[in-house]
Amino acid sequence: MQISSKSYPYLFLLLIIAFACGKKEESCELSSEILDQDLTVNIVRLEQDFFKAKSIDEFKYLFEENPEFTREYLQMDLYPSAxxxxxxxxxxxxxxxxxxxxxxxxxxFSDFSDVEKDLENAFKAIKYYFPQFQIPKVYTFTSGFNSDLVVTDDLIVIGLDYFLPPTHTFQPELPRYMAERYDRPYIVPMIVMAISARFNVTNPQDNRLLAEMIYYGKTYHFTKAILPCTSDQYIIGYTPEAISESFDNEELIWSHFVENELLYETNPFEIRKYIGEAPFTDAISTKAPGRLGRWLGWNIVDDFQFNQDVPLDVLMAEPDAEKIFRESGYRPRKPNE
Structure with missing residues (x-):
């Protein structure tokens, strides 16, 4: 088939687009060195066993078969007897x-294989960067909205009722802006963020807003490194529109922090305005999403890792928030930058 000379510019443009898209998709995949590790995750659907149990003896048998779950999730020690x-x-x-x-x-959740596979790949990535990481047992459960997610060194329990679709009849008693983050795509990112805490070294004497910002920035950076193909939406819990608008207004947001000398703020009530859960950051604008301090911290940590080229384990072990900020070379991105 012949291509006319007039088609060359369009063909060239299509090739560029195809190459860019292909490169982006390739860059988000975990390496074969990570994925080829001999590691398997089998999620135990424990809610099925518990709802099939018909007697006290059958429940006691389940306790004996699942001692970690019984001890840490059901908190057997709080009851007089089994x-x-x-x-x-x-x-x-x-x-x-x-x-x-x-x-x-x-x-x-009749088919949970996608979550199981994503979690397995996440564990492989964590094990690769942090060889001391021990693979916990993973269970699902239906708690009647008593517990959404439990993550310890030994086990993970996913309260599946919390992660029914936002449009489902059954919903947890949470503010709408938080309930929307309880959906299937958030399960694995939430687990990875919880696990990140055990590697996220901090200075307990540093009670400034900057320290909180960097802590959460390291949390989100860790999660993105472990789940590189996961949309930022499912990591920080902003809609794509909120993420785009935040970047478009990053200069304005940063100016607010600088002009009000917020980085060195130690008043917990002031810190909560920028770090705590809220539908919006009203100190800036009722149109600005909540937790903007965390979002800014993520940008700072990303810049630090990029400019200093530090491995993930070194980044997470750095307790000095001031050092991370100073050496990040952070500056707000201009729109479309």
Whole structure:
């Protein structure tokens, strides 16, 4: 097939676009060195076993079969005996509303293989960067909106009822802006962020806003490094529009922090305005998303890692927030930069 000379510019443009798209997709994949590790994650769907149990003895058998879950999640030590806990769970699981909730969870999460695979790859990446990381046991459960996510050194429990689609009839009692972040794509990022805390070294004497910003910045940077193909939306919990608008207004946001000398603020009530959960950062604008201090911290940490070219484990082990900020060379991006 012949191509006319008039088509050359368009063909060249298409080749550039194809190359750019291909390069972007390739760059987000974990390396074969990470993915080829001999590591397998099998998520135990424990809610199924618990809802099938019909007697106190059957519940006690489940306790014995899952000691970590029973001890750390069900908190057996708070009950006079195993029989007391079993009787309470038996009553809960026979409740008609709980049965309906369980049925909904089973429909929505009938296939959990995508989450299982994503979590397995995340564990491989964490193990690669932090060889001391020990793979925890992973369970799912339906708690009746009592617990969304438990992450310890030994186990992870995912409360699947919390992660039903935002449009589902059953919803946790959370503000809408927070409830929207409880959805299937957020499960693995939430787990990775929780795990990051054990590697995120800080200076406990530093109680400035800057320290909080850098802590969360390291958390998000860690999560993105472990889940490079995951959209920032599912890491920080902003909509794509909010992310775009935040970058468009980064100079304005940064000016607010500088002009009000916020980086060295130690008043916890002031710090909460920029770090704490909120539908918006009203100190800046009711149109600005909440937690903007965390978002700025992420940008600073990204710049530090890029400019200093430090490995992920070295970055996470750096407790000096001031050093990270000073050596980041951070400056607000101009729109479309």
């Amino acid at each position: 029989d007391t806990l079993a009787a309470e769970l038996l009553a809960i699981h026979q409740d008609s509303s709980m049965r309906v909730l369980y049925d909904s969870v089973e429909v929505v």
